[in-house]
Amino acid sequence: MIYQINDLVKSRDYRCRPYEYQIENSFMVTSENYVLGYKASLIQGVTPGQIRERMEKLNPDRFRVRKFGVSDVIVTSVGGKTQSYYVNPKELIKFNGFFTKLPNGEYLLLNEESYQVEGQKGTWMVTDEKTIDEQRFVLMVSEQKPDLLPSIVVQSDGKFMTTTSGGFDNATVRKVRELLHHEKFLENGTAERARESGTEQNYNMIDGCVNNVPKKPRVIGGRVSVLDRLHIKQAERARKDNAQVQQQERTRKN
Incomplete structure (x- = not known):
């Protein structure tokens, strides 16, 4: 299968640049900006390099967007395993992460190489x-x-x-758990209220702001607590919101 970069993207986007540019500047080559330009059965024993040679000899009208060339992606599927190759001017660059999901339903296979990670340079x-x-x-x-x-x-x-x-030491596991807690709160907005119900004096005191929030984030395991930072910001936001509501109420009564 040959994926060709969308012409609209190619005219204005970084993804049409050589793969070395992605390595150096952390830009990703993803299927979101490509369209399927050509599909054929893979002949046993044919290498990706030979596929490239064959594609370069085909007429432009055989492809959906334009003639095959640099910045396109060759995708092969053998035995249920899919592999992607970026077409560079001089060579084919093998990489993973072109598709959002791997064919076997898993993500990020152990000991597998050449993955792209959004926001991170190289593979x-x-x-x-x-x-x-x-x-x-x-x-x-x-x-x-x-x-x-x-x-x-x-x-x-x-x-x-x-x-x-x-690696996955205690500090790293703790940091991941803090981030997961943060994500959970952002998703449903109820995590903080549940936490607060166990710390307030009575349920009438539940106001979206945990009492006894530290004035400054604690340092745990040599790192500043992300969770404390979140609680402090939430407490500040709740105080501002409450003050605004009270002011509106006084204005209404007057």
């Missing part, structure tokens, strides 16, 4: 995995600068979580 290899609060996370190392860049922790859907120099 990455999965070296470890761990289940935290019933969710799967993977540890990834940079393939271009393994000794210079810290490892990263990524959710099973490819979302970046945090960096780490100690």
